[in-house]
Amino acid sequence: MQTIPLLQIGLGGVGRELVRQILATEAPLARRYGFRLAHVALADTTGLLSAADGLDRAALEAILVAKEHGQSITTLPGSTTGSSWEAFPLEQRAIFVDVSAAPGHEVPLAARIAAGCRVVLANKRPLSTSMAAFTALTAHGATRYEATVGAGLPVIATLQSLIDSGDTIIRIEAAMSGTLGYLCTELEAGKPLSVALRAAHALGYTEPDPRDDLSGADVARKALILARTSGLNWEPEAVTAEAWFPPELASVHRDEFMARAEELDAPLAARVAEARAAGGALRYVATLTPTGASVALRVVPADHPLATLRGPDNLFSFTSARYAERPLVVRGPGAGQPVTAAGVLADIIATARERW
Ligand SMILES: NC(=O)c1ccc[n+]([C@@H]2O[C@H](COP(=O)([O-])OP(=O)(O)OC[C@H]3O[C@@H](n4cnc5c(N)ncnc54)[C@H](OP(=O)(O)O)[C@@H]3O)[C@@H](O)[C@H]2O)c1
Numbered sequence: 001m002q003t004i005p006l007l008q009i010g011l012g013g014v015g016r017e018l019v020r021q022i023l024a025t026e027a028p029l030a031r032r033y034g035f036r037l038a039h040v041a042l043a044d045t046t047g048l049l050s051a052a053d054g055l056d057r058a059a060l061e062a063i064l065v066a067k068e069h070g071q072s073i074t075t076l077p078g079s080t081t082g083s084s085w086e087a088f089p090l091e092q093r094a095i096f097v098d099v100s101a102a103p104g105h106e107v108p109l110a111a112r113i114a115a116g117c118r119v120v121l122a123n124k125r126p127l128s129t130s131m132a133a134f135t136a137l138t139a140h141g142a143t144r145y146e147a148t149v150g151a152g153l154p155v156i157a158t159l160q161s162l163i164d165s166g167d168t169i170i171r172i173e174a175a176m177s178g179t180l181g182y183l184c185t186e187l188e189a190g191k192p193l194s195v196a197l198r199a200a201h202a203l204g205y206t207e208p209d210p211r212d213d214l215s216g217a218d219v220a221r222k223a224l225i226l227a228r229t230s231g232l233n234w235e236p237e238a239v240t241a242e243a244w245f246p247p248e249l250a251s252v253h254r255d256e257f258m259a260r261a262e263e264l265d266a267p268l269a270a271r272v273a274e275a276r277a278a279g280g281a282l283r284y285v286a287t288l289t290p291t292g293a294s295v296a297l298r299v300v301p302a303d304h305p306l307a308t309l310r311g312p313d314n315l316f317s318f319t320s321a322r323y324a325e326r327p328l329v330v331r332g333p334g335a336g337q338p339v340t341a342a343g344v345l346a347d348i349i350a351t352a353r354e355r356w
Helices: 013-024 026-033 057-068 106-114 131-141 156-164 178-188 193-202 217-229 254-259 261-277 337-354
Strands: 002-009 035-043 047-050 079-081 095-098 118-121 169-175 239-241 280-289 292-301 313-320 328-333
Touching (some): 002 013, 013 026, 013 057, 013 337, 026 035, 035 337, 095 106, 095 337, 156 217, 169 217, 178 261, 193 254, 217 239, 217 292, 261 280
Parallel strands (some): 002 035, 095 118
Antiparallel strands (some): 169 280
8 A cells, every 4th residue: 555645734624624535535545546645744823743654543633623623733742833844854755735825835835846746735825926936836737726716616627628638728707706706696686795795704705804805816816827727927917806995995904994894885786787787797707818817897798607607606617719619617616615625635636646
């Protein structure tokens, strides 16, 4: 039985679900492929817990319980406080799995790739800084990153197979924020934005500061990853996003922003009315062609697949030389811990199967 060492960065909702799925698939993976995925180290913001031969089931379950209860990994016996995964000594090649949302991982991850390791990402940030950093991570397929766009939906795989087989992308249109999709549906149902936003915030559908969703920056990062995956060597400035709030609300404290959310009601209601008068629907859409990209609130015609989207679902429409008349469409839930973790696990398994 071959052992594939894993070093996992992040034990939030997605990271914990990933550990559970790895434990649940141990026997079938061993049977099917003859390997075992072994966590040699797990990291959160406070430190590391490691074992040279891989943490056993009991240790992993203890980590899950501790993190579920809001404790840090460094409360567990054998952990090392303040120790970073970046300096973790490894004797074998391993798969580094980044399921954090932290910035600044592109350089240390690229260094691990240069040393023969592989990388799997749910974290978009390492792929959305400079083009040089994207290339250092993804050259020769060293990094898999399906879960960075559309969670568990086969978006990156679809795009890569179109490109690899010689197709040319003409246009990509996508609604890829579950939170903003949910808000569009609520606006269409006649709710003021402030009411829908406060409800979404209370349900945990938004980031702690909802401006992280409403700024469009997260969608812009995903659009940049799609552009680069389709072969466009764009720097981050190439993709700009329309924010749902005016510049004067960008720098106020989060509590003040929430208290002033009513200021967004009239402008957004006017946009919905305008869409309705034009016989269409208001959607937050990334539109990408080889000459540029925009991420903005757009009126889409009633017969457009994007108009039929409801709630937090995502939709990706690829128009290419081969799919010129009717686009290739990928649609479904684009967020959620089980589907995101499953996307990450599928990438880990595909990497392990390469026996690189
Ligand atoms: N949730 C979804 O539906 C979804 C869908 C697609 C993609 N994603 C992506 O998946 C990633 C994880 O999402 P999540 O919802 O699990 O996030 P989360 O609940 O905020 O968890 C983030 C985890 O990363 C750890 N972390 C942060 N910075 C770190 C660092 N520098 N070193 C080591 N660990 C660090 C945190 O440690 P502490 O526990 O110490 O705070 C935490 O355990 C994000 O990049 C997100 O954008 C999520």
